[in-house]
Amino acid sequence: GAGVSQSPSNKVTEKGKDVELRCDPISGHTALYWYRQSLGQGLEFLIYFQGNSAPDKSGLPSDRFSAERTGGSVSTLTIQRTQQEDSAVYLCASSLKAGDNNEQFFGPGTRLTVL
Amino acid sequence: GDSVTQMEGPVTLSEEAFLTINCTYTATGYPSLFWYVQYPGEGLQLLLKATKADDKGSNKGFEATYRKETTSFHLEKGSVQVSDSAVYFCALSDTGRRALTFGSGTRLQVQP
Numbered sequence: 001g002a003g004v005s006q007s008p009s010n011k012v013t014e015k016g017k018d019v020e021l022r023c024d025p026i027s028g029h030t031a032l033y034w035y036r037q038s039l040g041q042g043l044e045f046l047i048y049f050q051g052n053s054a055p056d057k058s059g060l061p062s063d064r065f066s067a068e069r070t071g072g073s074v075s076t077l078t079i080q081r082t083q084q085e086d087s088a089v090y091l092c093a094s095s096l097k098a099g100d101n102n103e104q105f106f107g108p109g110t111r112l113t114v115l
Numbered sequence: 116g117d118s119v120t121q122m123e124g125p126v127t128l129s130e131e132a133f134l135t136i137n138c139t140y141t142a143t144g145y146p147s148l149f150w151y152v153q154y155p156g157e158g159l160q161l162l163l164k165a166t167k168a169d170d171k172g173s174n175k176g177f178e179a180t181y182r183k184e185t186t187s188f189h190l191e192k193g194s195v196q197v198s199d200s201a202v203y204f205c206a207l208s209d210t211g212r213r214a215l216t217f218g219s220g221t222r223l224q225v226q227p
Contacts, residue, residue: 033214043217106159
């Protein structure tokens with residue numbers, strides 16, 4: 001079956017612009033995670049969704065970052081007023097349900113470059 | 116808070132050499148431990164996992180044992196191949212926190 005897909009694969013934007021990154025999880029997976037992979041910070045957790053529960057936003061670095069998940073499936077990560085330090089690869093992952101033993105399946109990522 | 120520390124790379128080995136990548140962790144609860152691999156140009160893939168102390172995870176000739184007494188989860192392989200060249204990430208998922216906490220990654224380069 002299809003894996004986690006993300007779009008766009010690459011995004012170049014100018015400082016101050018808003019961007020939206022999309023994630024399509026594996027069908028039937030109720031948990032969805034966003035991470036960021038950057039040279040200086042490694043792999044960082046941003047936010048996760050589990051079913052209809054309130055999302056865990058504890059990893060979001062600033063209020064310029066937000067995410068939503070519509071209909072328990074597709075998720076959009078929005079970064080407002082982008083800054084150069086937002087340049088990174090943004091990874092989405094999904095799992096059957098949130099839990100220690102549930103393997104997270106990762107998408108290919110969106111490479112964001114802020115000029 | 117939780118953290119994962121793994122040996123810095125890059126690690127360069129000849130084919131058929133023995134591999135060890137060290138990983139230690141700090142966690143407040145009873146974490147599950149994972150090794151993820153990222154091959155060139157590809158996404159992160161789960162390599163192996165262990166969910167409780169003394170468990171051994173294994174896959175594709177790689178092994179790692181969950182050592183609670185030393186808070187370690189070292190990755191080993193007896194004979195590496197060129198196709199094992201990749202970046203390896205140690206990670207944990209702690210009780211009550213569903214997201215993964217990753218180490219900084221170790222790049223492995225295997226030469227023929």
